[in-house]
Amino acid sequence: MPRRPDVPDAAEMEQRYIRLLSNFYDQIYDLDFRIDFYRSVYQSDGKFCAPPEGHGLAAMLEAAADTLIHPEDKADFQRLFQRAELRRALSSTGGSTGGEYRKKCLDGSYRWVRVMVFPFGGSGQERYLVCFQDIDVHKHVGASTRENVLLHIQSLDHLRYRAIAEQTRSMVFEWQGPALTYVDALIPRLLAGNYDGRHLFELWREDKVLFSEDRAVFENFLRSLADSEPSSAVTMRLRRRTGAFTWYVLSCTRLENNTDEPRYMCSLRDVDKAIHIARSLRQQAEYDDLTGACTMPTFLEKTGRLRHKRPDALRHIVRYDVAGFRAIDERFGQEEGRRLLRAISYLTRENLASDRELFARLSGDIFLVCLEGGSERVREFMDWLRRGVAEYANAYRPELFFGACRLDDPETPVREICERAYLALMAAKGRGLSDHAFYDDELRRRVLEEHFIKAEMYAALADGQFVPYLQPKVEIFSGRIVGAEALARWRHPERGLIPPNRFVPFFERNGFIVLLDKYIWEEVCKLLRSWLDKGYRPVPVSINVSRLHFSDNSFCEKLRALTDKYRLPRHLLELELTESAFFENEKILQQTMRDLQESGFAFSMDDFGTGYSSLNTLRALPFNTVKLDRAFVSDGTDNRRGRIVARNTITLAKQLGMKIIAEGVETVEQALFLRSLGCDHAQGFYYSRPMDARDFETFSFVRRKCFWVDPRLQETLPRPEDDVWAKK
Structure with missing residues (x-):
């Protein structure tokens, strides 16, 4: 009996059903577990990745779970498509089951999807329609709704x-x-x-x-x-x-x-x-609420578009911030700080050509602009901001610092140019001679050097490429070695011996100095232990201690454990601090020093005289030794004022019960000068450059040598009225 023309057959009803569901879902698949078969019946506009082809159903489901579903959702996704679990879920719900998972997109990102499974055959068949619906926006804003289409194919009334x-x-x-x-x-x-x-x-x-x-x-x-x-x-x-x-x-x-x-x-x-x-989320993501400036991702995207649109135009990226903004915020209040940031944003926007120049606020008081033009355009922009900010307030005068980098190489990502502008900004702040700097070849050389150091430093530490070199401390009168300073050197397998001024400042900035210090300390302890085991009488060795160690509550215990590990008398390890450590927290520093001194350690103050509070430091902190900076030595032999300062510094330190060592002694005249002032010990190239541990051991213990002493250094100290150095 022929069917009525207006009554669709089963195949047509299936097709209608699929077309109906395609209005609500992004991907639809037909799965048949009985014959291990699947097919794609609908795909939307190419947003999501499709499962691999050429597999049976079981292999496809496994591959999809491994490559298309977020790892955190993989187990739940696999559980949904277990045959027994699928039959149980559909029998309990009466017509559909599903879940929510993160699915991989063509651009590599993941978006939340709702997966719905509907029966697609007669009773007892294991054939299903699997539908994927994009719910990412609803998922992120907490506004997703439970959409569940319980359809049957009997009618469409x-x-x-x-x-x-x-x-x-x-x-x-x-x-x-x-x-x-x-x-x-x-x-x-x-x-x-x-x-x-x-x-x-x-x-x-x-x-x-x-x-x-x-x-x-x-x-x-x-x-x-x-x-x-x-x-x-x-x-x-x-x-x-x-x-x-x-x-x-x-x-x-x-x-x-x-x-x-x-x-x-x-x-x-x-x-x-x-x-x-x-739209609200996009606005919040793309623009700063306080100033209306772009956020960093938006700035990078729009600058890239400008670059593509006008590739031959000369551009500069300029990064700038407010000097001492935190102090302004604390003294005048956060509202005043926000008002200043809005004023800077207004001034910036007024100076830009909106169709071809951009600006962004990164965070706090940090801004970025993309300017079209050469260095003159950059200088004109900086002058505009300086004048505007100078007229801003009577109670204080905000100052800006700028760093600029040319945006010329189309192969260099915009983000990297922004980093170079940041380096130029840091250079301007570090030099203290100007409020701006341009990224140049010298900065580029430093950046490449730091990239090399950063890439190599952990492997170098693990491979033992860092070694302690020892520079003797010498008694001026006798030439006898009375101590040594351990200085880190980097023996690189390709670049050879790298001096510390190439890597130590960078390690201080990125915090790696903490690991390097601990490594050098242990190497020095090994040396001291080996010398004791050989029957030598080692001299104290001073080790450098970064200010970063004083934020470690277990610092004292670690040092004590280190000397105990190698069974060392603690006076053999002298802890050397520079003035940069003194400004962090003086009370903590005082307590730490006294704690370690009571355990037998000694402290020396390095580079005395280079800071602005050296005398106050002598008063406040319990150092055992003061190391005079090389400036005292060179100035003292050249001018009368320098000699007076050096003489009185040595006298003051001695009256406080401290030992004196002069650094940077390079000539016999400098040694004679120090001897005339009553300085007993010296360190410098006049006696020896830093040497490796083996050479130091041979010189000090095997040959038991002293340094040659000019006879004039062995004469009795002159009385002050007979001191020829003081009369010059």
Whole structure:
């Protein structure tokens, strides 16, 4: 008996069912567990990665879990598609099951998707439709709704449309040829217009329900339908009865019905909240709330577009900030700090050509601009800001520092140019001679050097490439070695011996100095232990201690444990501090020093006289030894004022019960000068350059040598009135 023309067969009903679901889902797959088979029946506009082809169903599911699903969601995804678990879930829910997972996109990112599994065959068959729906925006804003389409393929009557509307929060209508065959009752109730039998598309245009600016995209949508596209969608604004325009997604699918007139099923879904939330999130992500400036990601993206649009234009990236902004914030209040930042943003914006120049606020008081032009444009911009900021306030005068880098090499990422501008800014602050600096060859050389050091430092430490070199401390009168200073050297397998001024300042900045110090300390302890085991009488060795160690609450215990590990008398390890350590927290420093001194350690103050509070440091901190900076030695032999300062410094230190060692002694004249002032010990190239441990051991213990002493150094110290150095 032939079927009625208006009653679709099973294959046609399946096709209708799939087309209906494609209005709501981004990907749809047909899975048949009985024959280990799967196929893709619908893919949206190429957002998500597709599973690998050429596999059976089981292999595909395993590969998809490994490569397409976020690792944290993999176990749950695999559990969903276990056959027994799938049958149990569908029997308990009565028609569908699913879950939410993060799925990989074509650009490598992950987005949240809702996966729904529907039965797709007769009773007892293990054939399913698996549908993926993008819910990433809803997931991130906490506004996702439970959309669950419980469809059966027995009919597509009005009851089914109502089920679709209820489960997907969509309004449904259908037409065939020129006539509407079904319209959801919510449409005329919610949307403006006179629903008098006209087609909805005509009504929305003629009654001005459609937002005027969306007419062009709507006409493109209608043309795609007229071109016999099987499905099409458009996002547009429609006027509600309240008069407000609301964002909707209109999706239409053509249904095969074996007649000359095409039949369409459409859904209308309210996406107004999602769009406004997405726009709000995008605004927050792309622009700074306080100043209206771009955020860093937006700045990088837009600068890249400008670069692509006008590749031959000369540009500079300038980074700038406010000197002492934290102090301004603390003294005058956070509101004043925010007012200053808004003023700087206003001044910046006033000076920029908005169609080809950009600015961003990174954080706090840090700004970036992309300027079109050469160095003169940069200088003009800096002058503009200086003048504007100088007129800003009477209570204080903000100052800016600038770092600039030319944006010329198209192969160099914009982010790297911004980093170079930062290095130029740091150079301007470090030099103290100007409020600005341009990234140049010297800065570039330093950057490359630091990149090399950063890439190599951990491997070098693990491979033992850092070694302690020892520079003797000598008794001026006798030439006898009375101590040594351990200095780190880097024996690189390709670059040879790298001096400390090439890597120590960088390690101080990035914190690696803590690891290097500990390594050198242990190497020195090994040396001292080996000398004791050989029967030698080693001299004390001083080790450098960075200020960063004093933030470690277990610092004292670690030093004690280190000397105990090698069974060393603690006086053999002298701890050498520079003045940079004294400004962190004087009370903590005092307590730490006294704690370690009570354990038997000695302290020496390195580079005395290079800072602004050396005398105060002598008063406040319990040093055992003071090391005079080389400036005292060179100045003392050249001018009378230097000699007076050096003499009185040595006298003061001795009166405080401290030993004196002069650094940087390079000539016999300097040694004679120090001897005349009562300085007993010296260290410098006049006696010896730093030597490796083996050479130091041979010289000091095997040969038991002293340094040659000029006879004049062995004469009795002159009385002050007979001191020829003091009379010069």
